[in-house]
Amino acid sequence: MQVFNHVEEKYWGAFHDYVFEIAVLTVLVAPKPFIIHKFRFGFVDFLSKLEYFAGICGVGARLVARRRQNSRIANFQWAYTRAGIQQLMSSPTTSAAAAEAINQFDLGEQYAAIGAEVRAAVDRVLASQQLVLGQEGLALENELAVFCGTTHGIGVASGTDALILALRACNVYAGDEVLIPTLTFVATGSAVSALGARPVFADIDRATLNLDVSDVRRRITPKTKAIIAVHLHGLAADMDPLREIAKERSLPLIEDNAQAIGATYKGRRTGSLGDIACISFYPTKNLGAAGDGGMIVTNSADLDARLRTLRNHGQASRYISTEPGWNSRLDEIQAAILRVKLRHLPAWQKARQMNAVKYSKLLAGVSGVRVPVVPGGYEHVFHQYTIRCERRDALQKFLGERKIGSTIYYPVPLHLQPLYSGLGHKPGDFPNAEHVAGEILSLPMYPELSEDKIERVVATIAEFARQ
Numbered sequence: 001m002q003v004f005n006h007v008e009e010k011y012w013g014a015f016h017d018y019v020f021e022i023a024v025l026t027v028l029v030a031p032k033p034f035i036i037h038k039f040r041f042g043f044v045d046f047l048s049k050l051e052y053f054a055g056i057c058g059v060g061a062r063l064v065a066r067r068r069q070n071s072r073i074a075n076f077q078w079a080y081t082r083a084g085i086q087q088l089m090s091s092p093t094t095s096a097a098a099a100e101a102i103n104q105f106d107l108g109e110q111y112a113a114i115g116a117e118v119r120a121a122v123d124r125v126l127a128s129q130q131l132v133l134g135q136e137g138l139a140l141e142n143e144l145a146v147f148c149g150t151t152h153g154i155g156v157a158s159g160t161d162a163l164i165l166a167l168r169a170c171n172v173y174a175g176d177e178v179l180i181p182t183l184t185f186v187a188t189g190s191a192v193s194a195l196g197a198r199p200v201f202a203d204i205d206r207a208t209l210n211l212d213v214s215d216v217r218r219r220i221t222p223k224t225k226a227i228i229a230v231h232l233h234g235l236a237a238d239m240d241p242l243r244e245i246a247k248e249r250s251l252p253l254i255e256d257n258a259q260a261i262g263a264t265y266k267g268r269r270t271g272s273l274g275d276i277a278c279i280s281f282y283p284t285k286n287l288g289a290a291g292d293g294g295m296i297v298t299n300s301a302d303l304d305a306r307l308r309t310l311r312n313h314g315q316a317s318r319y320i321s322t323e324p325g326w327n328s329r330l331d332e333i334q335a336a337i338l339r340v341k342l343r344h345l346p347a348w349q350k351a352r353q354m355n356a357v358k359y360s361k362l363l364a365g366v367s368g369v370r371v372p373v374v375p376g377g378y379e380h381v382f383h384q385y386t387i388r389c390e391r392r393d394a395l396q397k398f399l400g401e402r403k404i405g406s407t408i409y410y411p412v413p414l415h416l417q418p419l420y421s422g423l424g425h426k427p428g429d430f431p432n433a434e435h436v437a438g439e440i441l442s443l444p445m446y447p448e449l450s451e452d453k454i455e456r457v458v459a460t461i462a463e464f465a466r467q
């Protein structure tokens with residue numbers, strides 16, 4: 001099937017409009033001389049009648065042309081429906097020049113929808129002039145703890161700070177080892193390094209992209225002080241066996257829940273699956289602030305008390321510090337904005353999940369592409385919708401040339417980062433992570449992403465796959 005050609009449509013449309021205008025004018029103007037001369041026969045009378053019939057023919061021709069044009073537009077729309085997508089995939093997609101850009105994420109649409117609520121929340125805080133450690137922060141801590149299924153929430157300045165403080169609250173000090181996956185954002189590792197401790201990397205499972213439990217077991221040493229499980233891209237790590245290992249070795253299990261707020265594992269939300277969990281409110285996260293922010297959630301009253309001290313200069317009471325701490329507090333404006341957004345999070349999460357279902361259905365027929373895996377008993381929240389493709393770099397270029405954004409989360413596993421060159425790792429040490437790092441590509445994903453855009457992304461990938 002030929003995909004509708006916009007250039008052809010434009011010029012035919014202009015021509016038809018021109019003919020139509022002349023024809024209508026003629027029909028409107030012509031009756032006058034036609035009536036005036038209706039009892040006379042002569043050359044002028046003949047010309048009037050000719051002009052009038054030409055006008056009628058012009059209007060008729062225009063109506064027929066319009067019908068044909070409509071049916072072609074209808075064909076175009078049909079081609080982009082699910083029923084027509086297979087046919088569409090065998091045709092070239094709309095030219096890059098004509099296509100609207102599709103960003104990998106887009107915060108503008110979200111703000112357009114809830115801007116008034118956000119501004120009212122900010123005004124409320126400014127009117128109160130209680131700007132740090134106030135009622136908004138306390139309320140958010142409670143609301144988010146309830147959302148995650150925990151009893152305590154502690155607001156901090158970022159997801160990275162949440163990790164640093166959680167590690168310290170679990171008594172990680174210089175020289176200790178902390179087990180983390182090698183495929184994650186650098187913050188998981190740099191939080192360990194910030195305390196002078198050493199990140200010990202473990203490989204990942206190729207299907208879920210999360211920790212390979214058997215590799216974790218192999219890499220534990222007497223120096224290991226904690227395990228961090230990252231719920232990458234919005235899918236929980238396999239927490240039951242990790243909890244078993246942690247329990248056997250009496251190690252705290254920390255969740256890096258920066259990307260998976262709202263996700264579930266065997267019916268329980270991430271954040272409640274380990275001893276302590278760290279959340280990031282970086283603006284592009286599923287629950288994003290208007291700047292930096294983070295939170296730690298836990299069921300432990302002891303950890304809660306220690307963390308409140310650590311985030312506020314180690315002050316156990318006013319101006320009395322019991323240990324070195326930090327200044328890492330979530331400010332009231334961010335907390336108020338996050339409270340607004342938390343109310344929308346379940347709907348946004350559903351929208352992300354629906355978008356993922358659409359992507360996976362449409363991509364099922366595209367060769368050379370693997371869609372994200374969602375094992376039974378897991379609810380993925382699709383912070384990222386990440387496909388795998390052997391020709392990933394070429395695909396990313398192809399998409400970029402057609403104004404479709406995509407990102408690699410993450411192209412270089414931590415054991416190969418220059419930051420960790422001192423740890424003595426080499427290519428091949430973590431084969432699964434290295435393999436998938438060469439294949440993964442995250443496609444446009446945000447709650448407001450339209451079906452049309454998803455279909456265009458898929459049609460473009462299908463066009464690439466045919467080459």
Ligand SMILES: Cc1ncc(COP(=O)(O)O)c(C=O)c1O
Nearest residue numbers: 158159160185187258280281282
């Ligand atoms: C897995 C992971 N951990 C930690 C962080 C750090 O969070 P933040 O940027 O809020 O410091 C991020 C943020 O991108 C992340 O994706």
